[in-house]
Amino acid sequence: MRPADRLFQIILLLRHGRVVTAAALAQALEVSERTIYRDIADLVKSGAPIDGEAGVGYRLRRGYQVPPLMFAGDELEALAIGAKLVRAWGDSALGKAAEQALARIDAVLPRHLEEKLEASRRRFLALDCLLPAALREPMAVLRAGMEGGRKVRVAYRRGDGETSARTLWPLGLVFWGHCWTLGAWCELRDSFRTFRVDRIGAAELLVESFDDRYGHLWETYLQNAREAAK
Numbered sequence: 001m002r003p004a005d006r007l008f009q010i011i012l013l014l015r016h017g018r019v020v021t022a023a024a025l026a027q028a029l030e031v032s033e034r035t036i037y038r039d040i041a042d043l044v045k046s047g048a049p050i051d052g053e054a055g056v057g058y059r060l061r062r063g064y065q066v067p068p069l070m071f072a073g074d075e076l077e078a079l080a081i082g083a084k085l086v087r088a089w090g091d092s093a094l095g096k097a098a099e100q101a102l103a104r105i106d107a108v109l110p111r112h113l114e115e116k117l118e119a120s121r122r123r124f125l126a127l128d129c130l131l132p133a134a135l136r137e138p139m140a141v142l143r144a145g146m147e148g149g150r151k152v153r154v155a156y157r158r159g160d161g162e163t164s165a166r167t168l169w170p171l172g173l174v175f176w177g178h179c180w181t182l183g184a185w186c187e188l189r190d191s192f193r194t195f196r197v198d199r200i201g202a203a204e205l206l207v208e209s210f211d212d213r214y215g216h217l218w219e220t221y222l223q224n225a226r227e228a229a230k
Contacts, residue, residue: 014050092140156200168193169217170184
């Protein structure tokens with residue numbers, strides 16, 4: 001990795017405002033802690049508002065704007081493939097957002113990288129016929145519930161065909177390569193449950209809310225899932 005690229009990566013790793021140790025930075029960038037100390041000193045000299053010291057950790061002051069970035073070829077391919085997958089396996093609103101994000105990137109790329117992005121779009125395909133759009137649309141409501149901490153009422157069909165109405169606290173979505181599942185708290189069962197999104201016939205966003213701002217319920221769901229899988 002070029003020194004300039006490494007300096008930019010350090011800024012990205014510090015951009016959330018949390019204290020990060022030199023050891024953690026060194027491990028993430030696969031360099032020595034001595035190199036990190038030198039890079040931090042160079043960034044501070046160039047005007048980056050980094051607080052901290054060796055042996056304690058570093059923090060980037062809030063409000064600092066990360067300078068405009070440029071993508072490498074592999075990074076552009078990753079973005080193009082990701083957008084294709086989102087369009088094929090996500091709801092329509094999410095797919096449109098992915099395409100709009102690529103369009104924004106495309107608008108500021110130099111000519112040679114613009115051609116690279118266009119080639120990636122042509123050469124990488126993700127088939128959307130394996131999961132029809134109608135079976136993906138509940139994701140939009142589920143995402144809104146997760147982001148806003150609002151409960152969702154769904155009509156759910158189990159694998160054996162039995163249907164039920166559920167009020168759920170949508171906590172997180174997991175993609176398994178052939179389908180999406182929702183991790184949620186189910187008020188009907190009064191416990192954490194997993195639901196296949198393609199078995200949700202309808203979904204309605206409710207006014208009632210729940211509190212998972214810090215992800216504690218989602219982490220508990222994941223921990224329960226790990227223990228059940230043992």
